[in-house]
Each structure stands twice: as C-alpha cells, then as structure tokens.
Amino acid sequence: xxxxxxxxxFNEERNLGRCLASLAGLADEILVVDSYSTDRTxxxxxxxxxxVLQHPFEGHIQQKNYALDQAKFxxxxxxxxxxxxxxxxxxxxxxxxxxFDHDAYRCRRLTNYCGHWVRFCGWYPDLKMRLFDRRKxxxxxxxxxxxxxxxxxxxxxxxxxGKILHYSFxxxxxxxxxxxxxxxxxxQALYNRGVRSGWRHRWVHPAWTFLRMYFFKLGILDGWxxxxxxxxxxxxxxxxxxxxxxxxxxxxxxxx
Numbered sequence: 686x687x688x689x690x691x692x693x694x695f696n697e698e699r700n701l702g703r704c705l706a707s708l709a710g711l712a713d714e715i716l717v718v719d720s721y722s723t724d725r726t727x728x729x730x731x732x733x734x735x736x737v738l739q740h741p742f743e744g745h746i747q748q749k750n751y752a753l754d755q756a757k758f759x760x761x762x763x764x765x766x767x768x769x770x771x772x773x774x775x776x777x778x779x780x781x782x783x784x785f786d787h788d789a790y791r792c793r794r795l796t797n798y799c800g801h802w803v804r805f806c807g808w809y810p811d812l813k814m815r816l817f818d819r820r821k822x823x824x825x826x827x828x829x830x831x832x833x834x835x836x837x838x839x840x841x842x843x844x845x846x847g848k849i850l851h852y853s854f855x856x857x858x859x860x861x862x863x864x865x866x867x868x869x870x871x872x873q874a875l876y877n878r879g880v881r882s883g884w885r886h887r888w889v890h891p892a893w894t895f896l897r898m899y900f901f902k903l904g905i906l907d908g909w910x911x912x913x914x915x916x917x918x919x920x921x922x923x924x925x926x927x928x929x930x931x932x933x934x935x936x937x938x939x940x941x
Contacts, residue, residue, distance in 0.1 A: 687713040688782050689756035690764065692735075693748045694718070697766035698725040700852060705733035707769035707850075711779055712762060718752040726766075744870070745831045749824040756819065760785055763815050763833070767852050768794070774847025778816060781845075788835050789817035791844045796851040798860075801910040807902035808914070813849065814842060827878075829870045857913070864921040872928035881933065886926035895919035 690712035694701060701717075708715060715735040719727055720742035730737050740751055753761060762778065764770075770778070774792060781790070793810040796803045803809060814822075814833040822835035835842065854860040875882075895915050898904045904911035933939045 686760050686782055686785050687758040688760050688762060688778075689714040689716055689758040690762045691716045691718070691749075691752045691756050692764050692766055693720070693745075693752055694722060694726050694730070694766045695720045695742060696722045696724045696726060698722075698729055699855075700767040701726055701729045702733070703769050703852070704764055704766050705730070705735065707771075707775065708762075708764075711770075711775060711782075714757045716752060716756055718748060718755065720748065744828045746824050746826060746828055749831055753819050753824065759819050761817060761819050763817075764849070765851075769850045769852070771848045771850055774845060774849065777845040777847050785818065787843060788821035788837060788840050789814050789833065789842045791842050792816065792847070792849050793844065794849040794851050796853050798854055798910060798914060799856060801907070803907055803910070803914065805902060805906045806898045806904035806911055806914050806918075811851075812844065815849065816845070827871070828874045829867050857917075860917055864917060864924060868921055868925040868928055871925045872932060875925075875929050876932045880929065882926040882930035887923055887930065890926065891919040891923040894922045 688711065690708050692701075692704060692715070694717055705715065715730075715733065717727075717730040717735045717737045718740050719730070719737055721739055727737055738755055740748065742748055749763065753763075760782070791812045791814050794813050796808050796811065814835070817833055817835070821837065822833055824831050825834040826832040854863070895918070898918055899912065899915040904915045907914065930939060
C-alpha cells in the first residue's frame with residue numbers, strides 16, 4: 686500500500702532536513718505544506734524530493750486537515766518538522782505498510798529539551814497517533830494541540846516499536862517564545878468556545894500543573910531541567926487563562 690508522509694512547516698530550516706532524512710526509503714510521497722516560510726524551508730524540502738504546496742495558516746488543526754486532503758495516498762504518516770523517526774520506528778512502519786491491518790497506529794514520542802531527553806514530567810511516552818488511514822479519521826482537538834481523532838475510537842490502535850524523536854526547544858528562550866505563541870492561540874480558542882476564566886483557572890490550575898508534573902509525573906527525576914519544564918508549564922497555564930480573562934475584559938464582560 687503506498688504511503689504519503691505529510692509535514693506542515695513555517696520557517697523550519699533548522700529542523701526539516703533531519704525530519705526528511707529519517708523518512709528515507711519509507712514513503713512513496715513526501716508532502717510538505719508550507720505557510721509561506723521566509724527562510725530555506727522550501728529549498729530544503731525540494732532537495733529531499735518533497736512535493737511542496739503553499740497554503741495560508743489558519744490554525745494547526747485546519748492546516749493538518751488541508752494537508753491530509755492534498756496527500757496522494759490514503760495511508761498517511763504525519764510528522765511535525767521538529768520530529769524524526771528513530772531507526773526502530775522506521776523499521777516498524779516499513780514492516781506494516783504492506784499490510785495495514787488497523788485504522789491507525791500510535792507511536793511513542795521522546796522529547797529533547799535543551800539537549801536533555803525528557804523521560805518524566807508526563808512528557809514520555811507521550812503516545813501520538815501518527816500513522817493512519819485518512820478515510821478513518823480527521824484532525825481535531827483544540828488549537829494549538831491538534832490530535833488525530835479516529836471515527837471509531839474503540840477500534841484497536843497498536844503502539845509501534847521505536848520512537849518519534851522530538852527536538853522541541855534548543856534554548857529556554859525558545860520555550861518562552863512558544864509559551865507566548867501557544868497561549869495566544871489557546872486563549873483565543875477557549876474564548877471562541879465561550880469558556881470563562883475564573884480565579885481557580887488562573888491560580889489553582891497552574892499550581893496543580895506544577896505539582897502533578899513534578900511529583901506525580903516524576904519530573905523531579907529529570908533534574909533541574911525537569912523543574913524548569915514544570916515551572917514554565919505552570920506559568921503557561923496561568924498565562925493562558927489570564928489572556929482569556931483579558932479577552933473577555935476587552936469586551937466589557939468582566940472588570941479588567
């Protein structure tokens with residue numbers, strides 16, 4: 686069964702080559718849907734033989750569904766540009782492409798944070814549904830946290846051997862920039878759904894986020910990087926709900 690590997694990009698020259706190299710010999714098509722990058726992203730994609738389409742970015746979920754519709758084949762492997770297959774996962778996918786027995790398959794994702802592989806904090810195994818029959822599901826979730834939603838969620842979705850290697854942040858500044866970007870998107874998505882922001886959202890939820898990640902999810906075992914991840918994650922939760930409150934305040938619905 687032919688396989689399309691699908692990736693959405695915007696200014697990913699730092700990561701894209703590693704991602705595409707990990708697909709060597711695996712996919713019958715590599716499709717890159719780019720939202721008008723201003724760096725070498727498109728050039729790198731073409732060097733690896735990818736088919737490149739330009740499409741305005743309307744949200745992570747919308748962009749991934751657009752990319753899904755443009756793929757040549759129904760069986761799809763979806764990766765983010767800052768991800769790559771490890772050799773074991775590459776072999777596992779190659780072994781089932783000819784006999785696609787399930788609607789979708791899940792993969793373990795291991796994240797590299799500033800040079801540290803994060804095995805706790807609730808960040809691993811971080812199961813992601815990335816190999817699937819596009820006729821059997823659609824991207825959904827709440828932006829920016831997209832996820833593939835099978836039409837039949839009760840059907841078995843086996844976990845493949847190996848890992849997706851996720852090169853998330855090279856520096857703390859990268860993480861803080863993403864917090865600003867993601868909390869802007871997430872607060873707008875919540876606002877669009879009519880969700881309100883109470884004091885529990887802004888103060889209790891962040892505290893619980895830290896406690897859950899650091900103690901219950903054993904972030905303490907990731908050393909000082911674990912503490913940093915948990916603290917920034919708690920701050921991100923606060924910022925998301927603070928921005929949500931500010932959006933309602935701008936409409937005169939709550940006191941600033």
